[in-house]
Amino acid sequence: MFAFILRRLAVAVPTLLLLIVFSFVLMSLAPGGPFTGERALPPAVLANLEAQYGLNDPLWLQIWNYLVSIVVHFDFGPSFVYPDRTVNQLIAAGFPVTLTYGGLAFVAAVVVGVALGVAAAIWHNTWLDYLAVGISIGAQVLPNFVMAPLLVLVFTLWYRVLPGGGWSFNDPSFWIMPVIALSTSYMASIARITRSSMLEVLGSNHIRTARAKGMPESRVIIRHALKPAMLPVISYLGPVFVSMITGSVVIDIYFSTGGIGKAFVDSALNRDYAVMMGVTILIGTLTILFNLLVDVLYAWIDPKIRY
Amino acid sequence: MTKLFATTALVAALAMPAYAVQPAEGETLAETQTYTYWLLDAIKSLDPGKNTDVEGSDVLRQLFEGLMNENAEGEMIPGVAESYEVSEDGLTYTFNLRDANWSNGEPVTAEDFVYGWQRVVTPAFASEYAWYIELMNVANATQVIAGEMEPSELGVRAVDDKTLEVTLSEPTPYFINTLSLATTYPVPRALVEELGDAWIQPQNIVGNGAYTLASHNLGVEIVMQKNPEYWDAENVVMETVRGVTVNDNNVALTRYQAGELDRVQIPAGQFPRLEAEFPDQATSVPYGCSYAYVFNLSEKGPEVLKDQRVREAMALSLNRDVIVDQILQGGQRPAYTWTHWAINGFAAPEGGMQDMTQDERVERARELLAEAGYGPDNPVRLQLQYNTDENHRLLAIAAQQFWRPLGIEIELNNVEWAVHTDRLQNQDFEMARYAWCADYNEASTFLDWFRTDGYNSGKWSNAEYDQILAEAATAEDTEPLYRRAEEILDAEVPAVWVYHYAKVDMINESIKGLPTENLRNTWYAKDLYRVAE
Numbered sequence: 001m002f003a004f005i006l007r008r009l010a011v012a013v014p015t016l017l018l019l020i021v022f023s024f025v026l027m028s029l030a031p032g033g034p035f036t037g038e039r040a041l042p043p044a045v046l047a048n049l050e051a052q053y054g055l056n057d058p059l060w061l062q063i064w065n066y067l068v069s070i071v072v073h074f075d076f077g078p079s080f081v082y083p084d085r086t087v088n089q090l091i092a093a094g095f096p097v098t099l100t101y102g103g104l105a106f107v108a109a110v111v112v113g114v115a116l117g118v119a120a121a122i123w124h125n126t127w128l129d130y131l132a133v134g135i136s137i138g139a140q141v142l143p144n145f146v147m148a149p150l151l152v153l154v155f156t157l158w159y160r161v162l163p164g165g166g167w168s169f170n171d172p173s174f175w176i177m178p179v180i181a182l183s184t185s186y187m188a189s190i191a192r193i194t195r196s197s198m199l200e201v202l203g204s205n206h207i208r209t210a211r212a213k214g215m216p217e218s219r220v221i222i223r224h225a226l227k228p229a230m231l232p233v234i235s236y237l238g239p240v241f242v243s244m245i246t247g248s249v250v251i252d253i254y255f256s257t258g259g260i261g262k263a264f265v266d267s268a269l270n271r272d273y274a275v276m277m278g279v280t281i282l283i284g285t286l287t288i289l290f291n292l293l294v295d296v297l298y299a300w301i302d303p304k305i306r307y
Numbered sequence: 308m309t310k311l312f313a314t315t316a317l318v319a320a321l322a323m324p325a326y327a328v329q330p331a332e333g334e335t336l337a338e339t340q341t342y343t344y345w346l347l348d349a350i351k352s353l354d355p356g357k358n359t360d361v362e363g364s365d366v367l368r369q370l371f372e373g374l375m376n377e378n379a380e381g382e383m384i385p386g387v388a389e390s391y392e393v394s395e396d397g398l399t400y401t402f403n404l405r406d407a408n409w410s411n412g413e414p415v416t417a418e419d420f421v422y423g424w425q426r427v428v429t430p431a432f433a434s435e436y437a438w439y440i441e442l443m444n445v446a447n448a449t450q451v452i453a454g455e456m457e458p459s460e461l462g463v464r465a466v467d468d469k470t471l472e473v474t475l476s477e478p479t480p481y482f483i484n485t486l487s488l489a490t491t492y493p494v495p496r497a498l499v500e501e502l503g504d505a506w507i508q509p510q511n512i513v514g515n516g517a518y519t520l521a522s523h524n525l526g527v528e529i530v531m532q533k534n535p536e537y538w539d540a541e542n543v544v545m546e547t548v549r550g551v552t553v554n555d556n557n558v559a560l561t562r563y564q565a566g567e568l569d570r571v572q573i574p575a576g577q578f579p580r581l582e583a584e585f586p587d588q589a590t591s592v593p594y595g596c597s598y599a600y601v602f603n604l605s606e607k608g609p610e611v612l613k614d615q616r617v618r619e620a621m622a623l624s625l626n627r628d629v630i631v632d633q634i635l636q637g638g639q640r641p642a643y644t645w646t647h648w649a650i651n652g653f654a655a656p657e658g659g660m661q662d663m664t665q666d667e668r669v670e671r672a673r674e675l676l677a678e679a680g681y682g683p684d685n686p687v688r689l690q691l692q693y694n695t696d697e698n699h700r701l702l703a704i705a706a707q708q709f710w711r712p713l714g715i716e717i718e719l720n721n722v723e724w725a726v727h728t729d730r731l732q733n734q735d736f737e738m739a740r741y742a743w744c745a746d747y748n749e750a751s752t753f754l755d756w757f758r759t760d761g762y763n764s765g766k767w768s769n770a771e772y773d774q775i776l777a778e779a780a781t782a783e784d785t786e787p788l789y790r791r792a793e794e795i796l797d798a799e800v801p802a803v804w805v806y807h808y809a810k811v812d813m814i815n816e817s818i819k820g821l822p823t824e825n826l827r828n829t830w831y832a833k834d835l836y837r838v839a840e
Contacts, residue, residue: 032725035435037359038743039762040732044453045437052433082349083357084507085525093525152558157565164562165553167527253554258349258526262554271725 001299005292012288017067019284020277024063027273034080034271053080066277076281077274081267087278094260095282097167098247101175101257105183106244110237113187114230117194121202121229122221132195136188148181148254165256178255182248186240193236198229227301234301238294242286246279330544330819330836337837340546342818345559345571349526349552354507355492356427359435362550367489369531369548369832370514374402374420374471375486379834381651381748381825383483387415387493387515388471397478397781398446402471407538409495410519417465419493425451425458426499427490439490442746443482446474478781484747487829517543517833526552531832544836560813569815575698578637578811587816591638593649594810595745595826597753598642600691600706601802605734605766611687612737616679617715618800620672625803626665626709634701637811642804644793645743646753649807649826652786653750656794672713683714692720693740694727702805703740731764739764741802748826750789751779757801767801 035041035049050056054065069075076087113136120132155177156164168174201207202225210220247261260279267275299305330336344365352358355367374388388402407415427434428451440448446462462474475482485491495513499506506512509523517540518531531548534540551567553559556574563571573581573589582589600621602612611617627641640648644655655661660668673682681687691706693699700721707717717738722730730736741764745752755761758776759768772795779788796802810828814821820835822828 030725032729036725036728036732038728038741039438040764041435042438042441042449042452044449045435048430048433048437048452048454049435052431082351082525084352084354084504090525149555149558149561152561156567157561160565164565164567165558166551167524254558256527256552256554256558258524258552262526269723269725 001296005296008292008295012285012292015288016281016284020067020281021063023277023280024066025059027271027276028059028062030271032271034273036271053078070281076278079272079275081270081272081275087274090263090275091260091278091282094258094263095246096169097257098252098259098261099245100169101178101182101251101259102245102247104175105179105186106241108179109183109187109190109240109244112183113190114194114233116187116191117233118198118221118226118229120191120195121198124199132191136191139184139188140192142184144181144185144248145250145254147184148177148250151177151181152254165254167255167257167259174257178251178257181254182244182251186244189236189240190233193233194229197232198225201225201229231298231302234294234297238290239287242283242290246283246286330838334819335839336544337817337839340544340837341549342545342547342832342835342837343549343551343567343569345563345568346529346550346552347556347559347572348554350523350529350550352507353512353520353523355489355494356423356432356434356436358489364489365830366529366531366550367492368487368516368829369518370512370516370520371489371492372407372516372537373486373488373492374404375483376831377487377822377825377827377829379820379822379825381822381827381829383487386487387420388486391483398475400473400475400482401466402473404469404471405538406469407515408536409498409513409515410534410536411495411498411513412536413495413497413513414468415493415515416468417471418468419496420471420491421463421465422496422499423492423494424463425461426494428452428461429458430454434490436490439485439488439746443485443491444475444477444479446476448476480780480782480785481747481749481751484749488746517831518548521547528552537833539833543833545832548832563813569818570821571813573637573811573813576634576636581813585813588813589811590814590823591809591811592823592828593640593647593826594808594828595647595650595748596742596808597645597647598702598740598742598805598808599645599802600738600805601731601741601765602738602767602800603734603736603765604801607734608765609689609737611681611689614679615799616675617681617687618803620675620679620713621710621715622800622803623660623663623668623675624672624709624713624715625706625805627806628665629709630702630705631806634705635698635806638809640807640809642807643797645757645796645802645804646750646789646793647745647807647826650745650750650753651748651826653789654786656790656797659797669713676713676715681714683712686714686716688716688718690718690720690737691740692722692727692730692736692738694724695721699740734764734766736764742808744808745827750785750792751776754779754789754792757796765801767799769795769799771795 035046054062078086079090116132120129123129152164155162162173162176166174207220207225210224247259249261249265252259252262263275264279346362350363350366351360352363355371358364358367372386374386375383376386378384387404387407389405391400391402393400404417409415426432428437428440428448437452447456447460450456451458451461464472466472498513502511509520512520517534517537519534521530521532523529529550533543533546553562556572559571562568602618631639631641643661646653676682691703693703703719710717731739743753743756754776757763757767759773772792775788775792779785782788817838817840819838822830
């Protein structure tokens, strides 16, 4: 297992490198640049800007300089659009925000989703099943860009109990609506996957054997059914966790949290090259790490799996 | 604006006392003086030399003060400059600065202005707004930006601590009007040299405005507090100013209605409903931007657009009343000139399209197209490019419908902002939506756009037009010149004018002192106060 983890980490380095080079090239191919606007800048002004940000170097040199500055100084460069700030500062300010509401939303989605899915499978084809399926379909079809403004309407304008947006680490009332709006559709997916996987496991031979031996039903479900039924859920959760903690552009826009979900999309639209690269690398690294974690969890849950 | 060139008139204007905030009779001030306004996006920079956008300007105007301020009508009034003199040839301006302090107690000197301006044009500082110092025609700006001269050779110098002398490369009638923008603000030299880039961090920043920065949570909220060091602090009523970012306009409106904001823009199409429901809060005032569809008349442009009759037919048959009254519905006005109707000292040419009914215009358009050999049987085919935005899309669809019956088939081409501007600047389009906003309240800010050496994405060119605008730069009476320029645009149709902007907002009725006649909606928190409800 230890060797497996090491091997996977060793592969991660060239993977990230490829990601960086590929993103960098794609980015430079996109028309326009960080300094295009209604006004074409006078050539001399543009030349000064390009010199300042190293944009007049050949592409290979830009990529090389970028890699060196990351590896040697852990410096992701200055933002083009937020000249007062570096990419490191922008990520350090925005990532804790999305990590907070994304992490909470993840916990909520997993706890509620798994509970709903398991309940629906155990009481298959009863009113409880229909209710659970109904809730999860409802949550799935109500997209977060509809739910977010609705939440603001209800809790901010009508009942005046929650702030309509913004962010504070000291005041959880700012976290509630982002967590609800972000978690519901994931919760629905988790419930559906858990339910169908659980149903499949409950119909399998080892469960029948366990029941035939007279094992109490609660033990059958918790020890023998739930564990294997979690495998597809876990493989779904790895990437979902990353995408939740790196934020959602919809949540960031409707609740104005200052998170990096919006920063990522904005940086692409504004051609803020350095911010875009920084967030891409962050998301890439987290994705690689959490996929590895999922694989390790797999082996732990299912002893048949060996690497 | 009356011409600012007559020196005597100027000095007289400046002798007036600074405008002090006073509640009107019968008004009682509220106990807490706080004003919370809406920001669509994060503040990109707090460095006056690097700021490029409106939201940043709104904040910097509270934290810093330039030579001149604007009053509620958009006229220039004294800021740090107490008075000034202009030389006979119009090339040298001498400003006498008042006794004012930075928020750290140090005096504001002429040297701080010199340093601020030099910094903007320094190549290594790489300010996007270096062009603004060029626009002001400060002597040697172009050469300094190009690296051919030292920043110290820029035409600005401190005669003594309280006297600033600016030399221009040519007489510039609008020069004084440029002095309220953040790019021209002073910068605390000693602090910048001590701290470098870090001087702009919230814990370090020092300004000379009526407010100081209390906190800045990027993309969430910016809070400013009254600055006791400000020279006119005794007349400042508003204690706290908060800018709150809400990235979605509709959510912002909900939050306004919940009492979280004192001012918010009204989303397109909602003004009539809100005005009926909240007549004391819904406002619409002219805003100095014009919206147009620009034709590509360069070599890369389509052949059919080189026929003036086709362009004229398109301008005639666009039903602006429907666009303004049915789609935008916020007090915008149909545009028949490039210059915004409310610009000071501008009078639109008489006659022409404006005096015709829409049916007459369509009739005339059909004739013109028929003469040019086009019609429903042989349609003109064009692509209209616009950047992603719901309103641009609606307007483009409307235009498509107005033109189709005449035999002008429009294909809509929606691209994202960066691609849109890139194609505009490289003449990779056929027709494109474009909007221009006034840099200062004078017609040349619009008309210069179509000069052969102007931004002019469509590459239309006319020698007489260039000549007129060159003359206007030094003329005593510019009104007939600008009118003639618009006549030329009207005759040659380098673009279809669509509408003139309005600023359509919900404003809490207890907030007083916001400007209603300032075309660029330049507001100063020091002029505001909140009355008790």
